[in-house]
Every structure is written in structure tokens, then in C-alpha cells.
Amino acid sequence: MDLTANPETVSALTLASDQYEEALAQNDVATLDALFCDDPNVIRLGATENLFGPLEIAEFRRQRRGGAPPRERLRREIVALGPESGCVTVIFKNLRTGQTGRQSQTWIRQNGVWRVLVAHVSFLV
Numbered sequence: 001m002d003l004t005a006n007p008e009t010v011s012a013l014t015l016a017s018d019q020y021e022e023a024l025a026q027n028d029v030a031t032l033d034a035l036f037c038d039d040p041n042v043i044r045l046g047a048t049e050n051l052f053g054p055l056e057i058a059e060f061r062r063q064r065r066g067g068a069p070p071r072e073r074l075r076r077e078i079v080a081l082g083p084e085s086g087c088v089t090v091i092f093k094n095l096r097t098g099q100t101g102r103q104s105q106t107w108i109r110q111n112g113v114w115r116v117l118v119a120h121v122s123f124l125v
Helices: 007-026 029-035 054-063
Strands: 043-045 050-052 071-082 085-094 100-110 113-123
Touching: 007 029, 007 071, 007 085, 007 100, 007 113, 029 054, 029 113, 043 054, 050 054
Parallel strands: 043 113
Antiparallel strands: 043 050, 071 085, 085 100, 100 113
């Protein structure tokens, strides 16, 4: 499998991941909700929480005061798994604590729209 053979997918995931990053920085909960699959199989494993299904993910976002801590993206890698799916990995620095974090997301295209199916966030200790 040539993971670089689908530049259209990489380009689309670049835009989708930029949109996610902007929504995260602005604490735009509606956009963040829309960027996750509305599917019972969606998963978000965060730095402090394990969330299964869109309702748990949405509830977490609504309860988190002030949104995600400000961060600086240090590196992003995008791998196209095909025309309808791919993975985005981000290394970032938490600007409050200085900690280095990692975020990985598996994206799928549903009805022409890119959405996160599985996400994971953790920090180096």
C-alpha cells in the first residue's frame, strides 16, 4: 500500500484538521461536535477521560470550563488510508504547562464530509 498515493485525501485532511485546530482554540463546541462522527462507535480517549459515543463526547465539551488549554502545534503528519479515510497525528506544546502532548485522530468521510471516528490525546511525562 502506497500511503502517499492519495494527495486529495491528504489535502482534505489538512483542511479538516486545520478546522479542528481552530475550533479547539476558539472553544467552538458546535464545530467540534460536528467534526466528530455522530455514530455510537465514535471514541475519544483524552488526557483525563475515556469517552464512548457522541453523547459522552458532547457532554464532556459542555462541562469543560474554558475549553482546551492553549497550545502550539509542533508537528503534524497525515497518512491517507484511501480516498475515504486517513490518520492525523499532531505533536503539540501546552502553552500553560509547557508539556508536550500527542493527538492522533482517525478520520472518515461520511456523505462527503470528513469526521473524526477515533481520537486519542496524551502527554509525555
